[in-house]
Amino acid sequence: MPGDGLLRIGELSRRSGVSPERLRAWERRYELLRPTRSPGGLRLYSQADLARVRLMRRHLDTGLAAAEAAALAKQDEVAAPTPPAALSPEALRHELADALDGYDEPRAQAVLDRVLAAMTLDAALGEVVLPYLHELGSRWERGDATVAQEHFASTVLRGRLLGLARGWGLGGGPxxxxxxxxxxxxxxxxxxxxxxxxxxxxxxxxxxxxxxxxxxxxxxxxxxxxxxxxxxxxxxxxxxxxxxxxxxxxxxxxxxxxxxxxxxxxxxxxxxxxxxxxxxxxxxxxx
Ligand code: B12
The missing domain is CATH 3.40.50.280 (Cobalamin-binding domain)
Known part of the structure; x- marks a missing residue:
């Protein structure tokens, strides 16, 4: 089982009591689940996904149709404070990869906000941003990332790093x-x-x-x-x-x-x- 509270579909199924086939259908039809990908391409589900599946079951038990139950489960999630998502460097790197692979600049910036809030700058660079760039390079070499994805990702990251650099010429140091x-x-x-x-x-x-x-x-x-x-x-x-x-x-x-x-x-x-x-x-x- 992957670390960081992330679950593969079998474990999600065991914990929620919903079959993998039905979970996939809910993901496809209602966008109830928002998996990230492992480096090997496996879908990984978060604790928030698990919470949404449980809410969906509760609404179904009250006799609602599936589409209605899914809409409510997603709405409940917005209303209720979500538990903080896993903050390990590996989980954050996967999230960053997922956002950048999907050309989702606002989401990538939000992941970087969390990275910078949770870690020292050294750790953010050394454990998330630079290893992510290495992984991106290896994926590009293997043909698992396109040139467009690589250009997009490095441009977003370069902009963000230079944003952090603002004022780095000030002070009295060497x-x-x-x-x-x-x-x-x-x-x-x-x-x-x-x-x-x-x-x-x-x-x-x-x-x-x-x-x-x-x-x-x-x-x-x-x-x-x-x-x-x-x-x-x-x-x-x-x-x-x-x-x-x-x-x-x-x-x-x-x-x-x-x-x-x-x-x-x-x-x-x-x-x-x-x-x-x-x-x-x-x-x-x-x-
Ligand atoms: C993003 C990227 C680009 C971007 C660069 C954007 C930018 N503004 O930097 C763009 C699109 C411009 C680009 C272009 C090219 N790229 Co390029 N690129 C990458 C990629 C995916 C990430 C590079 C990166 O920033 N990594 C993060 C850094 C920190 O990691 P790193 O580069 O491995 O560096 C390590 C050390 O070398 C050291 N280090 C690096 N810089 C510095 C600086 C200091 C001060 C210190 C102390 C240490 C240090 O620290 C790292 C270890 O933690 C890599 C893949 C990879 N595996 O890294 C390819 C890669 C570097 N690119 C490569 C190539 C071939 C090219 C191109 C020639 C492709 C082409 N045919 O057009 C061109 C042109 C290059 C040129 N003339 O400079 C090759 C280089 C192979 C080689 N050694 O010759 C790589 C390795 C991809 C590959 N696997 O083939 N690329």
Missing amino acids: VALLACAPGERHDLGLIAFGLALRARGWRIVFLGADTPVETTAAAGDELQPHLIVLAVVSITLPEAVSPALRALARRHRLALAGPAAPEVAGALVLAGDPIAEAATLTELIAS
Whole structure:
């Protein structure tokens, strides 16, 4: 049985006393049930689904027709305060996946509201948002998620993360200048990293995706940050860029981050995940 209070159809049937066939019919005809999906694609039912089935049975027992009983069960649920849904990272990730797979932006934002209310920012990023993106990538590779779903999901999440980033340039902490390497468009890990640094008191200047090294260098010379981080996630940097990177490392404390980050003389390589690296770098700068 899955954790987090989620039930497969057999368990829902056992607990409610309604056969699986009838439960499926109620789901199909009256939209009485709102299952999420397990990573393997199985329908998972919540405690709220179970409560609705029990209400439906009670209304049927009073002699109402099925359609009427279903309408009342759904209405009762709105009137009565629903028990708080499961808040484990895994359950929230599934809910997020379900909302984003269905192009349901308001629902995805509502799930993210709950994630951010229930968890620290580190946990929200490290246990829900980033693992969700990994899963999305694997599903896309397997052909279980379309390019449209992947673009939609990463756009919604990017917008939300940048919303959380509002004001991350304020304060008196050390300054980190963050940019993606030239040609690199994957900036979600870098944004998460910036948020994790911000939570540790840093000020962030974020230049975003696909930034020429000369542009980052000019901003670095102007701002004199405590640290410059270039993200290299999916691209192989051309050899021609190496001299500019070495020159940047001579003038500034430079780190290259991500799975494709090359070794550059004088620069750090951040090979871990964004949250762990933010913690390590903060300790490094403090010492
Ligand atoms: C969302 C996404 C996109 C979005 C990016 C949106 C955005 N603004 O970031 C868009 C649609 C733009 C995109 C485009 C492409 N993508 Co893409 N994309 C993804 C996806 C689904 C999620 C990436 C993500 O943000 N993950 C969350 C981050 C945090 O996880 P991560 O990338 O695995 O990073 C880990 C570490 O590398 C590290 N890390 C990453 N960044 C940083 C930064 C810092 C500072 C630190 C410390 C650590 C760190 O932390 C993570 C570990 O927790 C991945 C699938 C996947 N498995 O990740 C593919 C993926 C990264 N994409 C891939 C590809 C091939 C592409 C394209 C080339 C596709 C194409 N043919 O057009 C293009 C262009 C890429 C380019 N020029 O940059 C491949 C890369 C394979 C490779 N290594 O070469 C992946 C892995 C998909 C796959 N399985 O094939 N993509």
